[in-house]
Amino acid sequence: MVYKSLVRLIDKAVLPAALLLSSKILGVIGVNYIYHLGWSFTSTGLVFYSQKDFVLANSYSSLFMFAVIFLGLLFTLIQALFFHDSHIAPNMAVFLKGRGWEYLIKGGFEVYSAAFVWLSYAWLTTVILFYQNSFGALYSWVLYICFAVSFVATLMVLLDIELELLLVSKVKESRRSVLPSFFDISSVIKKP
């Protein structure tokens, strides 16, 4: 079970990792190009000549990277809240089936593994930006946006998990309510 979960998580993390890596690099290139910042390539990496330029490049490239995380989270949350097989609206299920789009309906394992990966990236980014912000290497508002988005997304995933657990407990209860009547009937049958 652990093996299966880890393999699924790795599978789900490959594409986001590639997307986020390229978005950060593209973000730095884009900010340098738009704002004409002073920088040079050295053995330590991309070195900026003023703190203002460094903070600008770091802040906007991080924001661009987080925008990709936001899109990933949004996609996962839409899947979790509207296309989750355990609580998809019947008319939506019929609509998707009619159009041949039933592949959009996802199971809990798939939804939660994707949510885990995107939330991990969101919170890791928030922690790193918090650390950078404490050294003045980032505009504070970038950190506030990232924290707010990560927090709201986590709450929404937790709400979906709560809904899932509620449905599971309802199913269990309905099974329990069926079982005694069965035993009653069997005892009635044995009597004669």
Place this chain on the structure above:
Amino acid sequence: MIKGLAVNLLLLLILSGLLAVPFLPFNYLALHSSSSVLSAKSWNDNGLVAVSDLSPLSKKVSVKVFPGQAAYYDDISSLANLTSSPKTYSIAAYYNLSNAKVKVGFSNNLSEIHLNPGEKTSINLEVFGILDVPSEELIILEIN
């Protein structure tokens, strides 16, 4: 059992690596040595108030000094030679002489240091309070 555990551990490592990959570019963005005051820490007390940039080669340090007491601040800032040739750097402190005695130096405890390309050093500060009451002092550090 052990084989399964090893496989799971390996998978966990791969997953951790994948989660860390997007953050690699964060390490390769740097600020030029002449303005690299991104961290400041004092190891002996909470007397260090703030370190900030005045210009790429000068830093403003605020410290709280206590009468007759010396405070030592290690690594309040760092300096790295990111040029392609060896260079000698010197540092001087400007402050109100009647309030405190200040000594500033690099990691070699001197006010001058020779750095090879890529080499890094820390800036250390020693402050001794002269006034009868605690006071907050402003020290300007100039690097040449």
